[in-house]
Amino acid sequence: MSKIKLSHYKDLPIEMHKVRTVQKLTLLPIDERVKAIEGAGFNSFLLRNKDVFLDMLTDSGTNAMSDLQIAAMMRPDDAYSGSETFYRLEKSVQDFFGTKFFLPTHQGRACENIIAQVYVKPGQITPMNYHFTTTKAHISARGGIVDEIYSEEAININSECNFKGDIDMGKLKALVAKEGVEKISFVRIELGTNLIGGQPISLKNMKEIKKFCVEKGLMVVMDVSLLADNLYFIKTKEKEYQNMEIGAIVREIAKCGDILYFSARKLGCARGGGIAMFEEKYFMHMRDLVPFYEGFITYGGMSTREMEAIAVGLEETLDFEMINQGPEFIAAFGKELQSFGVPIVTPVGGLGCHIDARAFLDHVPSGEYPAASLIAAIYITCGCRGMERGTVSEDRNPDGTDHIASVELVRLALPRRVFTLSQIKFAADRIGWLYKNRKLIGGLEFTEEPKVLRFFVGRLAPKTPWTEKLVKKFKEDFGDSL
Ligand code: F0G
Numbered sequence: 001m002s003k004i005k006l007s008h009y010k011d012l013p014i015e016m017h018k019v020r021t022v023q024k025l026t027l028l029p030i031d032e033r034v035k036a037i038e039g040a041g042f043n044s045f046l047l048r049n050k051d052v053f054l055d056m057l058t059d060s061g062t063n064a065m066s067d068l069q070i071a072a073m074m075r076p077d078d079a080y081s082g083s084e085t086f087y088r089l090e091k092s093v094q095d096f097f098g099t100k101f102f103l104p105t106h107q108g109r110a111c112e113n114i115i116a117q118v119y120v121k122p123g124q125i126t127p128m129n130y131h132f133t134t135t136k137a138h139i140s141a142r143g144g145i146v147d148e149i150y151s152e153e154a155i156n157i158n159s160e161c162n163f164k165g166d167i168d169m170g171k172l173k174a175l176v177a178k179e180g181v182e183k184i185s186f187v188r189i190e191l192g193t194n195l196i197g198g199q200p201i202s203l204k205n206m207k208e209i210k211k212f213c214v215e216k217g218l219m220v221v222m223d224v225s226l227l228a229d230n231l232y233f234i235k236t237k238e239k240e241y242q243n244m245e246i247g248a249i250v251r252e253i254a255k256c257g258d259i260l261y262f263s264a265r266k267l268g269c270a271r272g273g274g275i276a277m278f279e280e281k282y283f284m285h286m287r288d289l290v291p292f293y294e295g296f297i298t299y300g301g302m303s304t305r306e307m308e309a310i311a312v313g314l315e316e317t318l319d320f321e322m323i324n325q326g327p328e329f330i331a332a333f334g335k336e337l338q339s340f341g342v343p344i345v346t347p348v349g350g351l352g353c354h355i356d357a358r359a360f361l362d363h364v365p366s367g368e369y370p371a372a373s374l375i376a377a378i379y380i381t382c383g384c385r386g387m388e389r390g391t392v393s394e395d396r397n398p399d400g401t402d403h404i405a406s407v408e409l410v411r412l413a414l415p416r417r418v419f420t421l422s423q424i425k426f427a428a429d430r431i432g433w434l435y436k437n438r439k440l441i442g443g444l445e446f447t448e449e450p451k452v453l454r455f456f457v458g459r460l461a462p463k464t465p466w467t468e469k470l471v472k473k474f475k476e477d478f479g480d481s482l
Helices: 030-039 066-071 082-099 107-121 134-142 169-179 203-216 227-237 246-254 280-287 291-292 302-318 325-339 370-382 421-436 466-478
Strands: 101-105 125-128 145-148 189-192 218-222 258-262 273-277 352-356 388-391 410-411 444-448 457-460
Touching: 030 370, 030 466, 066 302, 082 101, 082 246, 082 273, 082 302, 101 107, 101 280, 101 291, 107 218, 107 258, 107 273, 107 280, 107 291, 125 169, 134 145, 169 203, 189 203, 203 218, 203 246, 227 246, 227 325, 258 325, 273 280, 280 291, 325 352, 325 421, 370 388, 370 410, 370 421, 370 444, 370 457, 370 466
Parallel strands: 125 145, 125 189, 189 218, 218 258
Antiparallel strands: 101 273, 258 273, 352 410, 388 410, 444 457
């Protein structure tokens, strides 16, 4: 895309692929959308996908696959142990990261379970640039404490900083000096920092972290699930690496970790996961937990078809035309939203566009879950489903009070190579309309609240009948339009 110049458009995200398989979509009438969101307890996770027009919940397991991936899925070697498919995947992981050892798992959080079981002791601290929901849940379940040592820019919604995912080295050094090495389980680096808006971490910062950890004898665990987007930002925004081959950048990144784990629902555009390591000792520490929780060590809970697809997906991640599709398409979506005045996280990162729900709904208090309300309002307005990445995604404090999230975001994920530009423009147009009518939207409260990871299956309801007012205004402005 970057090499194509046009007479009028400056940054049109031209697709360097063609669509050869399609899936039909429907956009329900607004009254049915209201019924659907009510039935889902105002939780977008509980909507049925048939009731969704544009599914922007996540890119997890929903990225479009390539023809070569689908073709590879036709040749798996099914065996409980020792399948050739596993050895193909293992080799692909080794070639990709330059690591020697590999343990397969059924998805990313399964890696987190195993890593936390082996390496987190009660009372220990795990410093990281930012937590991810399932990561924190597994560390907390082992009695560990997550400590986010991000720089001030990380949670600055509108910033000039290209690498908001960087760890503040001063904070890391001060923490280790204060607590001592024994009190630290490991340092965790998350690429494409999900919960602050898919924001990248610089390779410079990763190298500094690794150097410091080697000096102190600390282990570094890297969550490389969102590596593809992060790679794009390193390649385009970190001058030192602009002329380096993508494969070489991946191996430089990998060298900054002792243990690398990933959700292959994101990295590799299929469904699965795995842990890659340079040293045998880490493999031996964790190996026996794979058959215990996942499946034998040559499939780890994955189907052989998916394993074949991941092997090809990793190879394809080395193609710039593949890794630039997400960030450039997301940037185009961001520009559309901004043209309607919608407040979004900037710079626009990877994964999707992130709306600043606190700014959008400045009249809804954090305790009434503005991001969750806005998700429901967006679904009612245009049938798009986003994901709450704010206070609902945080479990309560030990004293029962809400843990108010530092950033209150609506994530509109753009699974790679799935949507068209006109669909993006449609979503931006309707969300722009909603922004003009934002005062009609009110807050939510829980009616059913799980104790752990409540955002997945918790149910909520409007505190006031605001959805009726919203529907009335929609009908005034759009008539009987879907
Ligand atoms: N780490 C990161 C950074 C993630 O984004 C995810 C999943 C996981 C770990 C867990 O992986 O889902 O395969 O078990 N993120 C998804 C999302 C769910 O929608 O952002 P998993």
